[in-house]
Amino acid sequence: MSDEKETSTRNTGTKTSRASILAAVRRAKPAPLPLPDPREPSRGKTSLSSESPDELVERFMDAVEAAAGSASMVDAAGVRARVSEVYPEASLAASVDGRWDFEDVRKVDASNVDVLVCAGMLGVAENGAVWVPESGMGLRAAPFLAQHLVLVVSRTEIVEDMHAAYDRIRIDEDGFGAFIAGPSKTADIEQSLVIGAHGPRSLLVLLVP
């Protein structure tokens, strides 16, 4: 794309529309209304604040299972063995930079990956979601292309709910990042739940110390 062409697009319709839309908003908008603070007074708690770290982990694992994923605890050294055990037929298992002794996802054809193993930054107890920034994916498309996805999360990185999750992450730290909360699914045919719509057919969350 040449810069010249880009400029010509911007200078035609879109530039006058920018001015006209902003002018229309200024004419139409109501008087300023206050912005409430999501932290005060109550932001919709999903749990008691007395919840212990172990209880949080348990609730997180239940939520992963409820979303048709599976969750289990392993030692950091046991990731490779657990993946082989759960996916014995996988002919290509990959990870970012070949971590945990898998193939490097950037050195293989990502569309042929059977099992992709990614590091998640944190898990959310209320919904079983795992935050995976781009740096944990290797390639942006990889976690969506793989037939099966494994997310490795530290047991100490489980937070209570989405508010706590957004307190901990910076959404623009990487160019892309996603909460992943289960295997790909659809219910578009008569509301029948089908796992493995376009993305991974299963999700395994491994909790490491």
Add this chain to the structure above:
Amino acid sequence: MSHDFMELPVVDHAANAERFNADVERTTWHDESLWHIRGKRDRAAASVEGWEELRELASQIKSHMLSRLDHYLVQFERQAEANGVHVHWAADAAEHNRIVHAILERHGAQRIVKSKSMLTEECGLNPYLEQHGIEVVDTDLGERIVQLMEEPPSHLVTPAIHVRKEEIGALFHEKLGTDAGSIDPQYLTEAMRQNLRARFLDADGAVTGVNFGVAETGGFVVVTNEGNADLGVHLAPVHVACMGIEKLIPRADHLGVFLRLLARSATGQPLSIYTSHFHRPTPGRELHVVLVDNGRTNQLARPDFRESLKCIRCGACLNTCPVYRRSGGHSYGTTLSGPIGSILTPGLDLEKFANLPFASTLCGSCGDVCPVKIDIPRQLHTWRQVAARAGHLSRGKRLVMRWAGRIFGRPPWYRRTGRVLRSLLRLLPRKLLYGPHNAWGRARELPNVPRQSFGEWYEDNRGKG
């Protein structure tokens, strides 16, 4: 694409609903499917302590955003451009389509994969691109089904909610070569997975909608269960995200509020499977955001109706609406059907959609489930008044309303009319009472007629002395 009914001059919801209702078994099935989703939504909402506070918070954040929309639009644009995202502004549907086409054309893109976007439906992007020789494949399973059927979506979250699996089986047999008579959802979904995977890998452009734009960071969030948006955008060299200007929220931590509400209200899930946050393009590729007005600033200028712009497109008001459930999305003749469509669409073309605010019993359930607390029933009622004042009521309704107004405004007339009607209801033969003029009596018995009104009874028993 045959969006034929969109071109009709005036939408007659009642007539369309009658056609839908002709198939009693299908109507019952449709009703029950949606009520099932409503039930899941209720259980999910009940599981969150402080759900009502969360709704209130979401409502206030959106109200605040609308009151400073110009500020947040400029902030979003500045941040996004600093992130290397190209930002475009479209005053209307035509400009939106031209901009998207120009971007794709510059990239020589011919095979586009698109994830669900009600905005691009609203703008008619698919037919526009197809006219310009660009192939567009909708990749959400439900949207792909209705695209292959050459129909518009009938529901903003589950586009093919009106289609039976037997019909999908026959459609896939014809279009994808699945086994004749196979209707197993697992099998049919797998067939589409295989078919679309090749298209994802082959696509040279991707178009998505936007669930939330974050002014503070200049990024945006797209939510799917299937992973189709991500497969599309991460494989194609250019990603165009189309976003209504009202989709902004001020800050990143507000996402926690809205995401906790969205999926629970939509499908009863605690969170959609994929909540993707886009801030910068993949190195060597391009990321574009098109900000679209298309009537939104007009709606913002209407104090009675501007709250409708807070909608986060969860579909809860459709799932709960007794009229939507029994008339189907297509009967509304709009991109957005159901209660939310009935308050947003008359603002685009009052004459054409004057009928829609009447497609409601005003039972209030839509307002009760709305995660951002839009006062939908009040707006439906107010739109009725606007439509009446503008002369858009049918002749029959106008006549009845005029006479009702006169009678209700004059107590002696009211008492006399009551006496006459009570006698007539007792004396007239059934055949006459339940004639074609009596729409209410088509499926219901009229109430039993008391001998006297409460006023008369009071006069007789308590009034004297």
